[in-house]
Structures are given as structure tokens and as C-alpha cells.
Amino acid sequence: MRALRWYGKEDVRVEQVPDPTIEDPRDAIVKVTSCAICGSDLHLYDHFMVGLEKGDILGHEFMGEVVEVGKGVNGKLKVGERVVVPFTIFCGECDQCRKGNYSVCERTNRKKENADKMFGHSTAGLFGYTHLTGGYSGGQAEYVRVPFADCTHIKVPESLTDEQVLFLGDIFPTGWQAAAQCDIEPTDTVAIWGCGPVGQFTIRSAILMNAKQVIAIDRVPERLAMAQAAGATTINFETQSVVEILNDLTQGKGPEKCIDAVGMEAHVSSTLDSVVDRAKQAMMMETDRPHVLREMMYVCRPAGTLSIPGVYGGLMDKIPFGAAMNKGLTFRMGQTHVNRWTDDLLRRIEEGQIDPSFVITHRMNLNDAPKMYETFRDKKDGCIKVVLTP
Amino acid sequence: MRYKTNESQRGQADSATFRLAQFLGVFSIMLGVGELIWGGVIARHTGLEGYEWLVRVYGAREIGNGLLILFSKDPTSWIWPRVIGDVLDAATLIWGYTRDPSHVMGVVIAFVAVTPVVIADIYCAMKLSGESTKPLEPVKDYGDRSGI
Numbered sequence: 001m002r003a004l005r006w007y008g009k010e011d012v013r014v015e016q017v018p019d020p021t022i023e024d025p026r027d028a029i030v031k032v033t034s035c036a037i038c039g040s041d042l043h044l045y046d047h048f049m050v051g052l053e054k055g056d057i058l059g060h061e062f063m064g065e066v067v068e069v070g071k072g073v074n075g076k077l078k079v080g081e082r083v084v085v086p087f088t089i090f091c092g093e094c095d096q097c098r099k100g101n102y103s104v105c106e107r108t109n110r111k112k113e114n115a116d117k118m119f120g121h122s123t124a125g126l127f128g129y130t131h132l133t134g135g136y137s138g139g140q141a142e143y144v145r146v147p148f149a150d151c152t153h154i155k156v157p158e159s160l161t162d163e164q165v166l167f168l169g170d171i172f173p174t175g176w177q178a179a180a181q182c183d184i185e186p187t188d189t190v191a192i193w194g195c196g197p198v199g200q201f202t203i204r205s206a207i208l209m210n211a212k213q214v215i216a217i218d219r220v221p222e223r224l225a226m227a228q229a230a231g232a233t234t235i236n237f238e239t240q241s242v243v244e245i246l247n248d249l250t251q252g253k254g255p256e257k258c259i260d261a262v263g264m265e266a267h268v269s270s271t272l273d274s275v276v277d278r279a280k281q282a283m284m285m286e287t288d289r290p291h292v293l294r295e296m297m298y299v300c301r302p303a304g305t306l307s308i309p310g311v312y313g314g315l316m317d318k319i320p321f322g323a324a325m326n327k328g329l330t331f332r333m334g335q336t337h338v339n340r341w342t343d344d345l346l347r348r349i350e351e352g353q354i355d356p357s358f359v360i361t362h363r364m365n366l367n368d369a370p371k372m373y374e375t376f377r378d379k380k381d382g383c384i385k386v387v388l389t390p
Numbered sequence: 391m392r393y394k395t396n397e398s399q400r401g402q403a404d405s406a407t408f409r410l411a412q413f414l415g416v417f418s419i420m421l422g423v424g425e426l427i428w429g430g431v432i433a434r435h436t437g438l439e440g441y442e443w444l445v446r447v448y449g450a451r452e453i454g455n456g457l458l459i460l461f462s463k464d465p466t467s468w469i470w471p472r473v474i475g476d477v478l479d480a481a482t483l484i485w486g487y488t489r490d491p492s493h494v495m496g497v498v499i500a501f502v503a504v505t506p507v508v509i510a511d512i513y514c515a516m517k518l519s520g521e522s523t524k525p526l527e528p529v530k531d532y533g534d535r536s537g538i
Contacts, residue, residue, distance in 0.1 A: 204538050226532040238406070269406055358537030361530070382530030 002390065003057045003141035004369045009047035012058065012370050020137065020145035025072025028149030030085060034162040035062035035139045037369070037386045038087075038170055039196050040263075040311045042377050044130070048264060048287070049313050051114065051130030060087035060127040061170040062139025063162060069149065076150040083153040084169045085139065085146055086338035089125040092151035103335035108148055109134045123335065140369055142390040154342045157350070163357035163387065164349055167201070171385075172356050173341040175201025175261070178309035179209055180341070181332035182257040189213040189250050191299070192232070193292045194261035195223035197385045198309055200359050202261050203232045208353065211257075215249060217242055219267065222382040226359070238269060243299050254301040263310025264288035273318065280317065287314030297324045308333035359385040366390045407517045411465040414472060414514060417507060418456030425449025435496035437486030444482070451475060466518040473515050476508045 003017045020029055038061050043049045063084040069077055077083070090102040097105050108125035109115055114132050115122035125147065128138015137144065146152055156165040175198050184190060190206040192199055195218035206214045207230060216227035219238040228234050235245050246255055266289045268278045277289040296306050297320050306329055324331070348354055361384045364372055372386045425432060429445040432438070438445060455475065458468040480501070487497045 200537075207538060221529045222532050225529070226535050229533050229536045230538060231536075354538050356537065358535040361532075381527070382532070384532075 001142035002366060003137070004059060004366065005054075006044060006052050006056045006058050007054050010045060010374070012045060012373055014367050014369055017057065017141075020143050022068060022070045023145065024147060025070040026148050026150055027070045028066050028073060028077055028146045028153075029068040030062075030064040030083065030139075030144050030146055031067045032062050032064040032139055032142055032144060032390050034064070034166050035059050035141075035366070035388050035390070036166060036170075037061075037140070037372060037376055037388070039198060040129070042373070043264060043311060043313065045373050045377060046265065048281075049130055051132040051135075053131060053135070056128070056130075056135070057137040057141055058128040059138035059140030060129055061166065062127075062144065063156070063166050063169060064144075066149075067143070073150045077153055077155075082156055082158065084156055084165055084342075085127070085144070085153060086168075086173075086342070087127055087129070087170045088335060088338050089127065089134065089136065089147055089152050090339070091148050097151075100337055100340045102337040102339055111135055126335070140366065140388065142366075151339075154339065154346070156346065160349060161357070163360060164355060165346070166387065167197075167356045167359070168342050168345060168349075169338065170336065171197045171359075172201050172345055173338045174198050174309050174336040175203075176205045176341050176345060177334075177336050178202045178259050178261065178307045179205035179211075181307040182206075182259065182305050184209040184211045184257060186210050187212055188257050189215065189255040190257040190259065191215045191217065191246055191255040191296075192259045192261055193217045193296065194263075194310065195220070195227045195234075196261065197359050199223075199261035200226055200230070200384070201356070202259055202309065203227050204230050204354060206257075206259075207231055208348070213249065215246065215255065219269075220379050222361075223379075223384060226384065229358075237267075242295060246299050250301070254299050254304070256301050256304045258296040258300045258304065258306050260292045260296055260306070260308045260310045262292045264290075264312045266291040277317075286317050288312045288316040290316040290319060294318070294320055297321075297327075297329065300327065300329055302327040303329075305330045305332065309336070360387050362386045364388055407514060408465070410510060410514045411459055411469055411518065414469065414507070414511060415456045415459030415465070418452045418459065418472060420456075422449040422452030422454075422456060425452060432500075435493055436483060436500055437488075437490035437493040437497065438482070439490070441486075448475075448479065448482075466515070466521075469511065469515040469518060472511045473508075476504070476511055479504065480508075 001019050004014050006012050066079050066081045088103040089108040090097050090105040091107040094106040103124050105124035109122045111131050112122040125134030127136050154168050188211050190211045192202050195216050203216050214232045216232040217235045218224050219236055224234040268274045274291040280286040366388045375383045376386050425445050426449040430442045433442040433445050459465045483497050
């Protein structure tokens, strides 16, 4: 089969690899009908995340048709069924899964010792996302082996198209969880840094949760226009002062809820801290560029909440923790507990409350994936979300 | 990294680099004026006694270079001469040290003072040179993509 494999910084290739096979009774094989390039794939492409090995297959946002199931799936998934596969692999049986904390499943990371060393305790296995999270082959391929397939799936009805449901596997629930973690009230102003795909879903989630005002921050005109289309007030951080405008829009008090949909690769702008971060990152003195975190901690209203769906990988410097502590800020973050949210989100799609396909700007063949990684990373051609068909 | 057509300023994606180029232009003029005025003092503290005129020539070069950066439509061609000037300055400082090693502190201070600007010159020149000269494509219209 064809699959997209990682070979190093900015080096991904579509190659022939052996078809996956059932390795465990709880496995299933899914024939991929649609997959997407996620913003967090770019951290791998740019090699800011450690733990990949040459030849690893990328991709954690995909869906398709079940073509084979192991004996241990016990009828919970049948050949021919159409499924979206959540990017977090979960067993459904451990203490964390029973609490709905699927992204920290205690059993699915088969390379647990790596994560234990890095994070103190292991998190769940993820598709196509380094050997810190299990080293599982990803879904930018024609076929994928889905471990723990009796749990790790979202069945979707035939009445909905791939483009309407594909993002249930990652960016839609990720945006939803980011907003849900804020416990949004109708009097709240929610500020969202980053209008990439996750940011766009966070904006719409905050609006569906009845926030009084949603403010979106980015610098790319197409992304700001898409945020505005949903009803957000926008700030272009290259030409406007984020802190001043956020204070102006909140009577000088700052937003109650701040969401970081940017993560470790914040744009290196004309601010001194972002330039210093980039230099330190290049010299391996810091792994992440936390400009957005600093700005959120500074501008957030006292007793407010910071929600962080943006991916961070390791260590960062000059965090104004004094401001956070004295203002009594609440931090909520984590990889998405995808299946905690998908029943509700699928219902909302079926009812027509939201059509997630609004975010797709580029539809290509899997063979074009290497070129599209670059286009997406460089935000060329108005690129916001790429969907690939094998 | 893209040009905007019919504008003296480059595309929005690289406005930070454009601002850096303008800062370097202003810095170049200020440094040049300083070298013209205090050429003798600088020469005495860097082992270049008897070559005050050389320091002042360098000052004139800095002023000219700075003006070209500030008033050209595309500063790229005038940032690279700053990098070449940096190399020339460094070579002259080393030459001054070999003439009179007793001024080692003056030479070290001069090196430390200009190093950040040298890094900024190289960064700015490389960044501007990496740009495409194609005009900006029109912004895609996603104003109707509400999704909700």
C-alpha cells in the first residue's frame, strides 16, 4: 500500500510499504477513505517533536471502512462499517478510561517506558505521533491497523459525507474540549489565540456555548476572515496591539477565558520574547516558544481560566508565573479525550448546528501530501486545512 | 515572504524583516555620524592612530549605506553591503590590534558592541534574499465560511 513516511526535518515521502495485518485480537484494519494533515503534524515535519524514527508513517486524522476485525473485537465493530478513528487510542477498561480521560489511557502506549521517562507517567498511545506515544503507524496511508478497535472508533451514518465527519477524529473535539474546559458563561469574553483549524473549531465551539463575545487573534488575513465569518471579533497581532485591544474590548478588565490554539511554534514576530525564544530553541536551550502563554497569563482577567489545546513538547523559559499565581488563574490543558465528546458533536452535525467541512481549503490526493505539508506549514495559497484521499 | 506590488513596503508576511532593515538603516547613519565626529577618539582606542581618516571614510560609508537602505524601494541589495562592511570593520579592528596590542580592551569592546548588529545584518540579509519576487496573490475570500 502507499503511505506517507517521515525521514527527517521537512522530508516526508509517499512510498510503498507492506499492508498492515491483525497483530492482536482487539485490532481492526481500516481502509482509509479520507485523511487530513493536522497542525500538530507540522511539529513532526519541522522536527520540533522528538521520538520519531525514519520510515514512520504519519497521520492521526483519518476515517474509512472496516475491512478486517480481530476475534477480540467481539462484534462491537463489523466489516463494512464506516468509522472515524479518534487520534487517541484507548482501552475503555483502565481507571482513566472509566473516568472518560481517554487521552491518558493507562494501557495503550506500548512504549510506556519512553513516556514515563519524559513525562513522569505515560499517556495514551496515539496514531502516527512519535515513539513517546506508542510508535503506532498513522493514517496518511491506504490502510491502517487500529489497535483496541472495539473502543477506538466512532461509527458514522451513511447520510453524512466524509468531509462532514472526518474532523470528529481530532480538531473538532479538540476545539470543543478547549472551549468546554473554560466553563463558558453567557457573560464571558473568550479570547482565542491562533485561527488555524483547531482555532476555527474553538471559535465556533465558544459561540455554540453562548459566549458573550469571542475574540480571535492571528495575522493571516484568510484565517481572520474565516474567524470573522463565524461571528468573532478579530485582532491582527502584526498590526495591532493584542493586549491593548483585549483590554479595550473588556472595559479594561481583560477576557475571562483565554485559549491557546497555537502551541510550541508561536510565530516569531517583532516582540523581543519571541525572537529570544527562537534563538534559544535553535541553540537547544528551550524546546518550545511560549509567547502566547505569556500574553494570556498577562492579559487574562483575575480568577480567569486559561485553556491550552495547543501542543507543547518539553521545556520553556520566562513564564510569568507570579502573574498567574497572584491573579488566581486556572490552567486546563491536555490532549483531547476525543470519544468523551463525539456523541454530542455527531448529533450537532446531524441536526445541522455545524458543518465542519467549512474549514477545508485544499482537497488533494495522498501522493500530493509532501507538497501540501509545505503549503500548509507556510500558509501559502490561503491554506487552512488539507484533506487527502488515498 | 512575498512582495506587495506598487508599494515601497514589502508584503505583510515579512513586515517585521522590513522594519528590521529600516532599523539597520537608521543605526548605520547614527554609527556613521559617530565615526565622522569621533573618528580620532575611536582610532586612538583601537590601535589605528594615524588612520583617523580611515575611520571617517568608514563613517561616510555607513551614512551612505544607511540612506540607501532607508530610501530604496527594496532594501535587500543594500543590506548585503552592510554585511560586507561588517567583515571590513572586523578585519580593520584585527589589523589595529596587530599594530598596537596595548589597545586590546578597546578592540574587544568594539567587537562586543557590534556583534549583535552583525548577527542582525546577516539574519536580515538572508531573510530578505529568501523572498520570492512574485507579487502577492490575492487574499482568498473565506468570508462566507461560517460553518454554523
